[in-house]
Amino acid sequence: MANIVQFENVGLRYGVGEETLCDVSFTLRSGQFYFLTGASGAGKTSLLRLLYLSQRPSRGIIRLFGEDAVILPRGRLPGFRRRIGVVFQDFRLIPHLSAADNIALPLRVAGMAESEIARAVREMLNWIGLAERAGARPATLSGGEQQRVAIARAVIARPELLVADEPTGNVDPAMAERLLHLFQSLHRLGTTVVMATHDWHLIERVPGAHHLHLEHGRLVDPDPPMPPPAEARASTIVRSGL
Numbered sequence: 248m249a250n251i252v253q254f255e256n257v258g259l260r261y262g263v264g265e266e267t268l269c270d271v272s273f274t275l276r277s278g279q280f281y282f283l284t285g286a287s288g289a290g291k292t293s294l295l296r297l298l299y300l301s302q303r304p305s306r307g308i309i310r311l312f313g314e315d316a317v318i319l320p321r322g323r324l325p326g327f328r329r330r331i332g333v334v335f336q337d338f339r340l341i342p343h344l345s346a347a348d349n350i351a352l353p354l355r356v357a358g359m360a361e362s363e364i365a366r367a368v369r370e371m372l373n374w375i376g377l378a379e380r381a382g383a384r385p386a387t388l389s390g391g392e393q394q395r396v397a398i399a400r401a402v403i404a405r406p407e408l409l410v411a412d413e414p415t416g417n418v419d420p421a422m423a424e425r426l427l428h429l430f431q432s433l434h435r436l437g438t439t440v441v442m443a444t445h446d447w448h449l450i451e452r453v454p455g456a457h458h459l460h461l462e463h464g465r466l467v468d469p470d471p472p473m474p475p476p477a478e479a480r481a482s483t484i485v486r487s488g489l
């Protein structure tokens with residue numbers, strides 16, 4: 248199984264002062280499902296920003312899709328980003344586009360035929376329970392509805408890597424469960440999933456998932472540890488330096 252992401256002694260400092268992320272080392276294997284936990288302010292979003300290349304580290308090595316992501320020339324960033332689906336913690340929907348057009352965006356960028364896009368978007372809107380709101384602008388949707396549109400946009404093009412920052416933070420437990428199924432379906436199709444969450448119950452619901460836990464910007468063993476699945480333990484995250 249190939250490594251899709253590798254962090255070696257990565258540090259991130261915003262401006263001056265202490266490092267927000269310190270000596271972060273881990274490997275993500277292609278096709279696996281990872282949860283990222285940690286208290287508010289522990290550095291989850293910061294770590295994910297490094298993963299989806301919106302932030303460069305202050306030190307250390309990051310390899311993404313087998314290439315050195317730290318020295319990647321700017322011109323190659325869009326090509327890399329197209330391989331990554333991102334659910335931002337603050338959604339970042341495009342305000343002047345409808346829910347349907349926001350969701351369609353990655354497919355349009357990929358050059359898919361409009362008839363196929365319409366079918367895929369309709370299916371996705373049904374799945375997230377927003378078929379009736381296809382034409383709505385983001386500002387007219389509730390926080391949870393916006394979050395669902397953001398998730399649909401991130402998964403619709405079946406990215407190689409899905410990075411989701413607290414994607415169930417604004418929805419009720421039943422919808423959280425439904426969205427988790429969506430992520431699991433994508434995962435079954437081969438996508439590597441990295442999901443930051445505060446909801447440890449979700450973790451128990453994905454057999455074989457791996458768990459990264461941050462404390463004050465450092466990766467530590469989760470406590471309590473994840474419930475067994477023997478197979479998951481056997482292929483546990485390779486975390487150098489721990």
Ligand SMILES: Nc1ncnc2c1ncn2[C@@H]1O[C@H](COP(=O)(O)OP(=O)(O)OP(=O)(O)O)[C@@H](O)[C@H]1O
Pocket residue numbers: 261267285286287288289290291292293294336
């Ligand atoms: N752009 C930034 N500039 C300066 N400091 C930042 C920036 N982004 C985050 N921080 C700081 O880095 C630390 C980690 O923030 P981060 O957003 O990564 O945490 P988090 O684990 O995602 O928290 P939450 O669960 O609340 O989303 C915090 O102390 C935060 O104030």
Ligand SMILES: [Mg+2]
Pocket residue numbers: 291292293336412
């Ligand atoms: Mg965050």
